[in-house]
Amino acid sequence: TQLLEQSPQFLSIQEGENLTVYCNSSSVFSSLQWYRQEPGEGPVLLVTVVTGGEVKKLKRLTFQFGDARKDSSLHITAAQPGDTGLYLCAGRPSGTYKYIFGTGTRLKVLA
Amino acid sequence: NAGVTQTPKFQVLKTGQSMTLQCAQDMNHNSMYWYRQDPGMGLRLIYYSASEGTTDKGEVPNGYNVSRLNKREFSLRLESAAPSQTSVYFCASKDVAGEYEQYFGPGTRLTVT
Secondary structure: OOOOEEEOOEEEEEOOOOEEEEEEOOOOOOEEEEEEEOOOOOOEEEEEEOOOOOEEEEOOEEEEEOOOOOEEEEEEOOOOHHHOEEEEEEEEOOOOOOOEEOOOEEEEEEO | OOOEEEEOOEEEEOOOOOEEEEEEEOOOOOEEEEEEEOOOOOEEEEEEEOOOOOOEEOOOOOOEEEEEOOOOEEEEEEOOOOHHHOEEEEEEEEOOOOOOOOEEOOOEEEEEO
16 A cells, blocks of 8 residues: 655644645655645645656745655745645556545644 | 536435435546545545546545546445545546646535434
């Protein structure tokens, strides 16, 4: 069974702080996606990374795919209350149409 | 353009009852997915359909069946509901190739008593 483990599971920080969320697996993925989910809604895609070592930036969010394509990180600079939500990573094993989702990181940013 | 729609939004079943969760997408996507989300577990894939006419098991298929009725619709059936199937169910769709985004529906919150 392919697993994606995220850490930390919960994070509560003050506005303006920086944070990093990790997504780790022993399996290799052809691509990895990060989603954010608000209460009562479905996940919404933030970014897709496909090349080992790739770094993508989305405003204050920086995403990195590990060189071996087994892990990824999400770094948020100067967090804001609007960043509050559940962050999910999802990896696609090579040769399949399916996605394996991580366990999720619930972030709360306090004003 | 409604995206991905799911019905019902909420449902309470008694153990042993059956029901079908409906999902439809209007984006002409080839691939469709059913996930369940439990507290602390992220999303787990139940079944998926890479294209019309095909379905495949995901991580947790036991107790469920699916039907890809046509390109737009993908339904999930619980034949004999169990309390362990209490969860939030999400349907998603995606274009067939590459790393295109999965678009998720709003979810169905199911409670089995």
